Amino acid sequence: MVIKVFLASSSGxxxxxxKQQDVVGFLEALKVEYTPLDIxxxxxxxxxxxxxxxxxxxxxxxxxxxxxxxxxESYCGDxxxxxxxxxxxxxxxxxxxxxxxxSKTQRSTMHQATLTRTDGNGESRDIGRKCQRxxxxxxxxxxxxxxxxxxxxxxxxxxxxxxxxxxxxxxxxxxxxxxxxxxEREKRKRKCVRDxxxxxxxxxxxxVND
Numbered sequence: 001m002v003i004k005v006f007l008a009s010s011s012g013x014x015x016x017x018x019k020q021q022d023v024v025g026f027l028e029a030l031k032v033e034y035t036p037l038d039i040x041x042x043x044x045x046x047x048x049x050x051x052x053x054x055x056x057x058x059x060x061x062x063x064x065x066x067x068x069x070x071x072x073e074s075y076c077g078d079x080x081x082x083x084x085x086x087x088x089x090x091x092x093x094x095x096x097x098x099x100x101x102x103s104k105t106q107r108s109t110m111h112q113a114t115l116t117r118t119d120g121n122g123e124s125r126d127i128g129r130k131c132q133r134x135x136x137x138x139x140x141x142x143x144x145x146x147x148x149x150x151x152x153x154x155x156x157x158x159x160x161x162x163x164x165x166x167x168x169x170x171x172x173x174x175x176x177x178x179x180x181x182x183x184e185r186e187k188r189k190r191k192c193v194r195d196x197x198x199x200x201x202x203x204x205x206x207x208v209n210d
Contacts, residue, residue, distance in 0.1 A: 001071055001072055001096065001097065002033070002034075002035055002071075002072055003027070003032060003033065003034040003035065003069065003070070003071055003076075003095055003097075004034065004035050004037055004069070004070040004071075004072075005020075005023060005024065005027070005034050005035070005036050005037065005067055005068075005069055006037045006039055006045060006049040006066050006067060006068040006069075006070075007020045007024075007036050007037065007038055007039070007040075007066050007067055008020070008038070008039050008040040008066045009038045009040050009041060010040040010041070011040065011066070016065060016066060016067075019066075019067055019079040020066060020067045022079070022083075023067045023069065023079065023082055024036070024067075026086060026091070030091065032095065032097070037049075039066060049064065049066075049068050050063065050064060052070065052073070052075060053068055053075060053078075054075055057075070057077070057078065064078065065078075067079055067082075069082060069094075069095070071095055071096040071097070074096060076094055076095055076096065077094060081094065082094060083139070084139065087139060
């Protein structure tokens with residue numbers, strides 16, 4: 001079985017780059033063999049990925065973003081489902097692979113199975129499921145923290161835009177001030193010319209009277 005990871009080598013999105021690195025780094029840490037397929041430089045890879053992601057797994061705009069993970073032709077999931085599987089130690093199951101003997105995933109699966117037991121009233125109680133729900137709540141809190149960080153970044157961008165608008169207003173005031181000063185210099189110059197003209201006129205009148 002060949003694990004295929006569809007990536008975008010030239011993505012301009014920092015979030016996508018981080019997700020791709022997370023997937024690839026984790027697979028390499030597990031020594032899972034995989035084939036990276038670049039959709040940025042290969043149109044065939046891009047079209048194959050878009051056509052083979054199930055329609056119910058695509059975003060509202062219909063265009064799935066990398067990373068997308070397949071086992072041969074079978075769709076495994078996107079980054080979110082990969083992240084959830086990683087948090088629950090179910091990556092091998094997510095990939096459709098059997099966990100190697102003695103691996104953490106195999107121990108986790110066996111341990112969770114032992115946690116399901118029956119209490120005195122005969123009612124089934126699955127502690128592992130409760131732990132899983134706790135993990136899901138923690139992941140939701142982490143997603144909320146990420147959303148809050150994104151909102152804070154947007155507020156910082158808005159503050160930067162406001163600072164730029166203030167700098168533009170300051171430049172406009174400087175240009176306006178320079179225009180006023182220029183008009184004032186021109187006015188003084190014209191006044192000086194008129195004064196000299198009047199002085200010459202008075203001088204001619206005195207010469208005539210003499």
